[in-house]
Amino acid sequence: MHPRITRVLFFQGTYFMGIAADIIILVITAFFCGLIMQRLHQPLILGYILAGILLGPHTGGIIIQEIHEIELLAEIGVALLLFALGLEFSYKDLKPVKVIAFVGTPLQILLTMLLGMGIGRLLGWDLTASVWFGALISLSSTMVLLKTLMNQGWMGTLSSKVMIGMLIVQDLAVVPMMILLPMMNDPAAGLPALGYALLKTVLFLACMLFFGAKMLPVLLRHIAALGSRELFLLAVIAIGLGVGYATYLVGLSFAFGAFIAGMVLTESDYGHQALSDVIPLRDVFGLLFFASVGMLLNPRFLVDHLWMVTLLVLLVTMGKVAIFAAIACLFHYGNVIPIAVGLGLFQIGEFTFVLARIGLSTGSISAELYNLVLTTAVATMMLTPLLSGQTSRLYEIKKRHMRREPMRSFNFASDELAQHVVIAGGGRIGMQIAKILHGLHIPFVIIELDQRLVEMAKEAGFKVVFGDASQAVVLEAANTARAVLLVVSIPAVVVAQAIIHNARLHNPTIQVVARLADTEFMPVFDKLKVRDLVYPEFEAGLEITRQALLHLGLPVQEVHQHTEPLR
Numbered sequence: 001m002h003p004r005i006t007r008v009l010f011f012q013g014t015y016f017m018g019i020a021a022d023i024i025i026l027v028i029t030a031f032f033c034g035l036i037m038q039r040l041h042q043p044l045i046l047g048y049i050l051a052g053i054l055l056g057p058h059t060g061g062i063i064i065q066e067i068h069e070i071e072l073l074a075e076i077g078v079a080l081l082l083f084a085l086g087l088e089f090s091y092k093d094l095k096p097v098k099v100i101a102f103v104g105t106p107l108q109i110l111l112t113m114l115l116g117m118g119i120g121r122l123l124g125w126d127l128t129a130s131v132w133f134g135a136l137i138s139l140s141s142t143m144v145l146l147k148t149l150m151n152q153g154w155m156g157t158l159s160s161k162v163m164i165g166m167l168i169v170q171d172l173a174v175v176p177m178m179i180l181l182p183m184m185n186d187p188a189a190g191l192p193a194l195g196y197a198l199l200k201t202v203l204f205l206a207c208m209l210f211f212g213a214k215m216l217p218v219l220l221r222h223i224a225a226l227g228s229r230e231l232f233l234l235a236v237i238a239i240g241l242g243v244g245y246a247t248y249l250v251g252l253s254f255a256f257g258a259f260i261a262g263m264v265l266t267e268s269d270y271g272h273q274a275l276s277d278v279i280p281l282r283d284v285f286g287l288l289f290f291a292s293v294g295m296l297l298n299p300r301f302l303v304d305h306l307w308m309v310t311l312l313v314l315l316v317t318m319g320k321v322a323i324f325a326a327i328a329c330l331f332h333y334g335n336v337i338p339i340a341v342g343l344g345l346f347q348i349g350e351f352t353f354v355l356a357r358i359g360l361s362t363g364s365i366s367a368e369l370y371n372l373v374l375t376t377a378v379a380t381m382m383l384t385p386l387l388s389g390q391t392s393r394l395y396e397i398k399k400r401h402m403r404r405e406p407m408r409s410f411n412f413a414s415d416e417l418a419q420h421v422v423i424a425g426g427g428r429i430g431m432q433i434a435k436i437l438h439g440l441h442i443p444f445v446i447i448e449l450d451q452r453l454v455e456m457a458k459e460a461g462f463k464v465v466f467g468d469a470s471q472a473v474v475l476e477a478a479n480t481a482r483a484v485l486l487v488v489s490i491p492a493v494v495v496a497q498a499i500i501h502n503a504r505l506h507n508p509t510i511q512v513v514a515r516l517a518d519t520e521f522m523p524v525f526d527k528l529k530v531r532d533l534v535y536p537e538f539e540a541g542l543e544i545t546r547q548a549l550l551h552l553g554l555p556v557q558e559v560h561q562h563t564e565p566l567r
Contacts, residue, residue, distance in 0.1 A: 023288075026070070029055055030287050045147045045290050046382055051415055052294020059299065076241065076290040077285030078350060081143055082171075083240035084282045086262020087275040093279070095448060096158070100331040101165030108166065108327050109173055112138035115319040119312070125369070131554040132365050136356055136373050137316050141349035142167045143289055144381045148344070148388050157450045159340035162333060166324075166345065171256050174351045181355065182362040198248050205260065208243070212264045220270045229277075236274040238280065239265065249384070253351075289350070296353070297378045301371050312376045317383065320346040335468045336395040343391050347384045348377035367521050380540055387481070388433070392498060417479040420444055424469035424499050425489035427452040429515065431488055434462050445478045470498035472505060480506040491517040500528050501542045542566060 033047035033054070053059065116134025117127075125133070137389045145163060154160050176198070216239055223235040240258045247257025263270050282339055325342035331343075356373050359365040365373075421437060423430045426448030434457070436442045446462055447469040448454050457464040467474035469490070481485070486503050490497045500512055514525060516535040525533055542563055 011531075016313040019404075022070060023073075026055060027287070030291060044151070045144065046385065048290035049294040049297075049359060050343060052291035053297050053299070054294075055291070056295035056297065058297070070288060070295070071292045073285065074289035075254060077282070077287075077289035078143060079241060079244045079255045079434065080278060080282040080285050081146060081197070081289075082255045082259035083244070083262040084275060084278050085142070085146065086259040086264075087266045087271050087278065091232050097162045097451060100162055100327065101169050104327045104331050105166045105169035106173070108323055109138045109170065111323045111327075112320060115316075115323065119315050119319075123308075129365055131368065132181060132359050133373065135181055136352045137320070137376075138349050139170050139174070139349035139351050139355075140167060140320075140345040141347050141381055141384070142171065143286065143350055144384050145344055147286070148385045150391065151385065152494055154340070154492055154494055157340075157490075157495055158333075159337045159344070162328065162337060162340055163344050166341075168259070170349070171253060171259070171351065174256075174355070176251055177355060178358060182358060183365055204247060204250065204257070207265055208260050211417070212243070212261070216261070216264055217270065220265070220274070224270060224273075224517075232273070233277045236265075236277055240278070246388065258480070281423055293350070293353075293378055293381060293555055296374045298371065298375070302375055305372065305375070308372065309375050309379065313379045313383070316348065316376060317346050317380060317387075320449075334393065335471050339394050339398065340388075340391045343388045343394075344384070347380035352377050358432060367562055377437055392494065417443060418443055418482040419484050420479070420482070421485045421487060422447065422475070422478050422480055422483045422503070423487045423489065424496075426450070426457050426464065427489060429489040431456070433489065434460070438462065447474060447478055470495050470502065472502040475499075475503050477507055480510065483507060483510055486510050486512045488512065488514040491515055493517060493521045497524055497528065500530060 030048050030051040033043040033051040035047070037044055037047035037050075113131070113134035116137045117130040120130025120133045121127075142164075145167065149160050149163075153261065219239075220232070220235060223232050240261050243261035244254045244256075244258035247260075248254040265274055283402075321342040323342075324345050325338040328338040328341045332373065352373065356365070356370050360370045375551055420443035423433055423444055423446045426446045427435075430446060430448070431453075434444060434446055438460075444463065446457050446464045447467060448457065448464060449466070449468050454464055454466050465474060465478045467477065469475065469488075480503050486500070490496055490499070496514055500514065503510055504513070511532075512528075512530045513532045514530050516522065516525070516533040519535065522533070546559055546563050549562065550556070
C-alpha cells in the first residue's frame with residue numbers, strides 16, 4: 001500500500017477513536033521516552049515532556065488530535081497531585097515552616113516580580129508587559145518539584161517542607177493575580193473583586209476545617225464498613241475532585257480545593273489508605289500533565305528565538321535561585337537548605353500557563369510574549385531535575401569555603417559521650433530505638449532537625465542534637481568519632497547517603513544500620529558497604545508469614561528455618 005494512503009488511514013482511525021486513540025499513542029510514546037530517560041539515569045518527567053514535544057502540533061509527525069481535551073485531563077492530574085500532597089502533608093508538618101511560608105513567600109513573589117519587571121524594561125518591553133512577565137515568572141511548579149523530590153529521595157527533609165510550604169502559599173496567590181493583573185488599567189475596579197475572592201477563600205477554609213473535617217472522615221468510615229475497595233477508591237476520588245470542583249464553581253482554584261480536601265482527610269484514620277489508592281491515578285494523570293507541557297513547546301519558535309529564550313532562562317534561573325536562597329537565609333535556615341530551596345524552586349510553574357492564557361485572551365500580553373514565557377517555562381522545568389541534583393555537590397563546596405554554623409545540643413555536653421549509638425532521625429522509628437536503648441542503659445544520642453521532635457526527645461530526657469545529620473559539624477557535635485554504631489532511620493536516600501559518608505570521615509570503623517525506603521536504592525548502600533539494611537515493608541511481610549505459619553501449627557524451629565534465610 002502506498003505510504004501516503006497508509007498515513008491517511010492511520011489518521012482517519014485516530015480521528016475515529018478520538019481522545020481514546022490520543023491517550024493510547026501518548027502513553028505508548030511516554031513509555032518509550034521514559035525508558036530512554038531511565039537508561040540515561042534522568043527523571044522520567046523529562047521523558048514525558050519529550051513525548052509531548054514529539055506528539056505536539058508543531059513537529060509535523062504523528063500528532064495528537066484532541067489537544068484541548070488532553071489539557072483538561074492534565075488539570076485533573078494537577079488536582080490529584082495536590083490532593084495526594086494534602087494527604088501526605090498535614091498542618092502539623094506545615095507548622096515548623098509557617099513563618100517562611102506565610103511571610104517569606106509573599107516577599108519572594110514581590111522580589112521576583114521586580115526581577116521580571118527589570119528584565120522586561122531591560123529588553124525594551126512596556127510597563128504592562130513587564131509587570132505581567134514578573135508575575136508569570138514568580139510562580140514555581142508544584143508538579144515538577146514533587147516529582148523531582150520523589151525521584152531524588154528528598155521527601156520528608158526540612159528543605160522539602162520549606163519548599164512545599166512556599167508552594168502552597170504561591171498557589172493561594174494565583175487567585176488574586178488572576179483578578180488583579182487583567183485590571184491594571186483600572187485598579188479601583190479590581191479591589192472589590194479581590195475582596196470578594198478573599199472572602200470566598202476564608203469561607204471555604206472555614207467550612208472545610210469546621211464541617212469537612214467532621215463529615216468527610218465519617219463518610220469514609222461508612223464506605224469502608226461496606227467492605228468494597230472499589231467504592232472506597234471512588235469515594236476518595238469523589239471527595240478530592242468534588243471538593244476541587246466546588247471551589248472552582250465559586251471562583252477559586254480547582255487544585256487548591258483538592259489540596260485542602262487532602263489535608264482534611266490526612267487527619268483521619270483513613271488517610272494512609274486513601275493515599276495508597278490515589279497514587280496510581282496521580283501518576284497516570286501526571287503523565288498527561290507533563291506531556292501537555294511538552295505540547296506547548298514549539299521547536300520552530302525556539303530555534304527562531306533561541307538567543308532570547310536562552311537569555312531569559314539564564315536571567316530567570318540565576319535571579320530566582322538567588323532570591324529563594326536569600327529568603328531561606330533571611331528566615332535563619334542554614335546548612336544545605338538555601339541551596340536546596342534555590343535549586344528546587346527556580347523553575348516557572350504550571351499555573352503560569354493559566355495566567356498567561358488569561359493575559360493573552362484579555363489582550364494584556366502579546367502572542368510573542370506568551371510563546372516566550374511558555375518556552376522559557378518548559379525549559380526551566382526540564383532543567384529542574386538536572387540543577388536540583390547538584391545540591392549535594394554545591395553544599396560540599398560551601399562547607400569547604402564557609403565557616404561552620406553553630407549547633408545546639410540538649411541534655412549533655414558532647415565530651416560526655418563515648419562508645420555510644422548515634423541515631424540519625426528522631427521520628428517514630430528513631431524514638432522507638434531510643435526508648436529501648438534507654439531501658440537497656442546503652443548510651444545514645446539523637447540527631448534531629450524538626451524542633452517539635454527535638455522537644456519530645458528533651459521531655460523524655462534523651463540526649464539530642466538539633467541539626468542536619470548529613471552535615472559533618474552536626475555529627476561532630478554528636479561525638480561520632482567515639483561512637484560504636486550509627487543508626488540511620490531517615491528514609492530519604494540522598495540524606496542517608498550523606499550521613500553515612502560524613503560519619504565515616506569522623507569514624508572510619510563505625511558500624512552502620514540503615515533504613516531502606518525502597519529496594520531500588522540497594523545499590524547505593526552497596527557502594528557505601530552498608531550490609532545491615534532494614535526494609536520496613538519486607539519485615540512486616542516476614543512477620544506476617546511467621547505468625548501465619550505458627551497458627552498453622554508449624555514448630556517454632558521450622559518456622560525459623562523458613563523465614564530467617566529470607567532475611
